[in-house]
Amino acid sequence: MGKIVIIDFETTGLSPRLGDRATEVGAVIIDGHKIIDKYQSLMNAGIAIPGFIQQLTGITNTMLRQAPTCQKVMQELADFIGDMPLAAHNASFDTLFLDAEWERIGYQRRQPFTCSLLLARRLYPHFPDHKLGTLVRHLKLPTTGTYHRALADAEMTASLLMNIKKDLQQQYNLSSVPHELLCLLQKTPKAGIANVIKKARLKLDL
DNA sequence: TGCCAGGCCCTCTTTAGGGCCTT
Numbered sequence: 001m002g003k004i005v006i007i008d009f010e011t012t013g014l015s016p017r018l019g020d021r022a023t024e025v026g027a028v029i030i031d032g033h034k035i036i037d038k039y040q041s042l043m044n045a046g047i048a049i050p051g052f053i054q055q056l057t058g059i060t061n062t063m064l065r066q067a068p069t070c071q072k073v074m075q076e077l078a079d080f081i082g083d084m085p086l087a088a089h090n091a092s093f094d095t096l097f098l099d100a101e102w103e104r105i106g107y108q109r110r111q112p113f114t115c116s117l118l119l120a121r122r123l124y125p126h127f128p129d130h131k132l133g134t135l136v137r138h139l140k141l142p143t144t145g146t147y148h149r150a151l152a153d154a155e156m157t158a159s160l161l162m163n164i165k166k167d168l169q170q171q172y173n174l175s176s177v178p179h180e181l182l183c184l185l186q187k188t189p190k191a192g193i194a195n196v197i198k199k200a201r202l203k204l205d206l
Numbered sequence: 207t208g209c210c211a212g213g214c215c216c217t218c219t220t221t222a223g224g225g226c227c228t229t
Contacts, residue, residue, distance in 0.1 A: 017210095096213095
């Protein structure tokens with residue numbers, strides 16, 4: 001109950017439709033306000049990583065030559081995730097790559113995705129921007145490794161999401177913040193959040 | 207040939223345009 005998988009992909013570019021592929025995936029499971037499990041793997045799609053992305057992520061073509069196939073990694077990831085709901089920072093990006101890589105192994109995502117970027121824009125509108133690094137710095141969250149590596153980014157996104165849940169709980173005096181409520185809030189204009197929580201409090205017994 | 211992401215959000219908007227965010 002209350003578990004969410006936070007996921008992050010490193011890729012060869014921005015668009016699976018233009019042929020970009022995943023190069024690394026990191027995923028962590030949170031239960032309430034704790035990380036309880038982690039998964040990480042590089043993956044070899046057999047295509048070259050552009051130079052500027054190698055510089056950005058530190059993931060090189062040499063590293064990928066030794067990496068397992070995308071098919072193997074995506075099957076392991078599907079087993080790791082099971083039917084738990086998902087979250088990511090700028091989830092529209094990770095949704096595209098997860099769906100595209102899973103489609104290649106004949107697997108279809110069924111669970112909803114929550115976006116910590118959309119939630120952070122609503123909860124922390126006064127921050128200078130809503131990049132993952134900026135949010136981690138301003139909220140004084142732990143940095144767990146190198147930015148732009150999949151597991152470190154997934155862990156920091158998990159810390160961010162747990163902070164968002166904690167702030168919602170305190171601000172609105174909620175007993176819990178289920179994934180269903182996060183899905184509702186990420187689509188709610190800032191001015192409507194209190195009203196959505198009021199309705200959800202009755203419906204979800206919060 | 208030349209171009210090329212895509213979803214969300216704001217505003218000098220809605221018959222649109224541009225910035226943010228992800229690699």
